[in-house]
Amino acid sequence: MCLAIPGEIIEILPDRPELAKVDVSGVRRSINIGLLGDDSPVPGEWVLIHVGFALSKIDEQEAQAVLEFLEDIGNAYTDELEALQQSWIE
Amino acid sequence: MRFVDEYRDAEKARALSAKIADLCEPGRQYKFMEVCGGHTHTIYKHGLEDYLPENIELVHGPGCPVCVIPMGRIDDSIHIARQPGVLMTSFGDMMRVPGSNGSFFDSNAEGTNIRMVYSPLDSLKIARQNPDQQVVFMAIGFETTAPSTAMTLLRAEAEGLRNFSVFCNHVTIIPAIKAILDSPDLRLDGFLGPGHVSTVIGCRPYEFIARDYGKPLVVAGFEPLDLLQSIYMLMLQLTEGRCEVENQYRRVVPWDGNPVALRTINETMELRPYFEWRGLGFISHSATRLRERYADFDAERRFELPGIRVADPKACQCGEVLKGVLKPWECKVFGTACTPETPIGTCMVSPEGACAAYYNFGRFSRERVKEASRV
Numbered sequence: 001m002c003l004a005i006p007g008e009i010i011e012i013l014p015d016r017p018e019l020a021k022v023d024v025s026g027v028r029r030s031i032n033i034g035l036l037g038d039d040s041p042v043p044g045e046w047v048l049i050h051v052g053f054a055l056s057k058i059d060e061q062e063a064q065a066v067l068e069f070l071e072d073i074g075n076a077y078t079d080e081l082e083a084l085q086q087s088w089i090e
Numbered sequence: 091m092r093f094v095d096e097y098r099d100a101e102k103a104r105a106l107s108a109k110i111a112d113l114c115e116p117g118r119q120y121k122f123m124e125v126c127g128g129h130t131h132t133i134y135k136h137g138l139e140d141y142l143p144e145n146i147e148l149v150h151g152p153g154c155p156v157c158v159i160p161m162g163r164i165d166d167s168i169h170i171a172r173q174p175g176v177l178m179t180s181f182g183d184m185m186r187v188p189g190s191n192g193s194f195f196d197s198n199a200e201g202t203n204i205r206m207v208y209s210p211l212d213s214l215k216i217a218r219q220n221p222d223q224q225v226v227f228m229a230i231g232f233e234t235t236a237p238s239t240a241m242t243l244l245r246a247e248a249e250g251l252r253n254f255s256v257f258c259n260h261v262t263i264i265p266a267i268k269a270i271l272d273s274p275d276l277r278l279d280g281f282l283g284p285g286h287v288s289t290v291i292g293c294r295p296y297e298f299i300a301r302d303y304g305k306p307l308v309v310a311g312f313e314p315l316d317l318l319q320s321i322y323m324l325m326l327q328l329t330e331g332r333c334e335v336e337n338q339y340r341r342v343v344p345w346d347g348n349p350v351a352l353r354t355i356n357e358t359m360e361l362r363p364y365f366e367w368r369g370l371g372f373i374s375h376s377a378t379r380l381r382e383r384y385a386d387f388d389a390e391r392r393f394e395l396p397g398i399r400v401a402d403p404k405a406c407q408c409g410e411v412l413k414g415v416l417k418p419w420e421c422k423v424f425g426t427a428c429t430p431e432t433p434i435g436t437c438m439v440s441p442e443g444a445c446a447a448y449y450n451f452g453r454f455s456r457e458r459v460k461e462a463s464r465v
């Protein structure tokens with residue numbers, strides 16, 4: 001749970017502006033973007049996700065670097081992805 | 091993937107490592123603590139110590155939230171989970187942490203219902219779906235995670251959920267660093283500051299470390315090159331006689347942190363007078379509890395807790411490991427009685443725990459294990 005993983009914003013849910021659909025290594029789930037305040041992300045932007053919340057926006061370059069790094073650390077990342085897959089935030 | 095190489099490229103690592111070596115005063119020993127378990131993980135996964143001159147030693151700090159939860163809080167959680175009609179949720183990493191009578195997994199084998207969730211928000215959904223159950227989220231984590239619990243509380247309040255509460259075990263990093271600075275056991279030359287905690291709290295809260303304790307701190311990212319660069323920045327400060335807080339991870343960490351996250355924590359939580367940390371003992375103002383206003387959502391007020399203090403197992407030396415006094419492989423039970431499959435202490439449970447990181451990746455530390463077992 002300690003990991004923060006990058007995800008790409010796919011859409012902001014129209015009726016729930018505090019939620020966004022993200023894509024994390026092919027896994028698509030909803031996350032909460034409330035902690036970003038007025039600095040809401042738009043589709044195509046990347047965020048660092050921790051336990052279902054966007055912690056901060058990051059640029060794509062950073063996102064790719066972190067993803068590569070996470071894929072490389074193996075288990076901890078796959079466990080986190082699996083956990084995300086079980087998640088159903090609404 | 092040029093940008094990936096930018097952070098990872100071994101050439102750069104070697105160049106940095108040469109620059110670091112150049113700054114080392116001959117005959118002087120340097121000890122830097124990496125506060126965050128994520129850093130410990132990177133250091134062992136990538137064998138970063140191989141890139142450092144012999145006179146620089148990295149010491150692991152207390153920054154793994156799973157590792158610092160004392161046995162008593164696990165026992166208290168299980169006590170809550172045993173109450174009739176309770177469904178408890180927690181992060182997957184918590185499931186195997188040993189309490190004095192076993193872990194959450196062991197407890198489930200005896201009939202409790204403790205479920206893993208990815209996000210505290212998943213617990214809200216479980217609460218909505220199970221109106222006849224009391225859903226209790228066992229919350230852990232540093233300032234990285236506390237805002238998520240706080241937002242979840244605000245949401246539960248807005249929805250008027252009556253069957254949801256939080257067993258709050260959030261800890262704060264600054265008092266832990268202060269406890270380490272005040273402990274006579276360890277002489278440190280500087281700190282690698284935690285990356286993700288700092289996205290929330292920013293860099294200012296570390297200023298006292300430079301000002302009052304005369305130790306430099308560099309907030310560091312998680313890539314191997316981030317860490318090497320941060321070590322270089324620490325060495326440069328020492329060489330130039332500076333002592334400051336610097337931010338190597340500027341591409342993610344704003345100097346002032348995340349104001350919304352801080353506000354949300356502050357709205358829902360307040361500091362406890364003290365909290366027990368595994369191995370470190372009681373530290374003042376080092377954890378949060380829910381504010382009075384959220385009493386209805388506070389599992390500690392809703393359920394009577396035995397709150398018994400349980401001493402750590404005798405064989406366990408996690409306290410020394412968390413303070414950086416012992417290396418994991420120096421613990422008597424490391425790799426023998428204590429392994430990730432059969433953890434005795436918490437540092438072996440979470441992948442960010444120093445013992446688990448050593449056990450899983452310790453390439454050359456394995457050698458040391460062999461060495462240690464020979465004597």
Ligand code: SF4
Pocket residue numbers: 405406407408409411418421422423424425428429433434435436437438439445
């Ligand atoms: S080897 Fe086990 S008991 Fe020893 S310090 Fe590590 S986690 Fe604790």
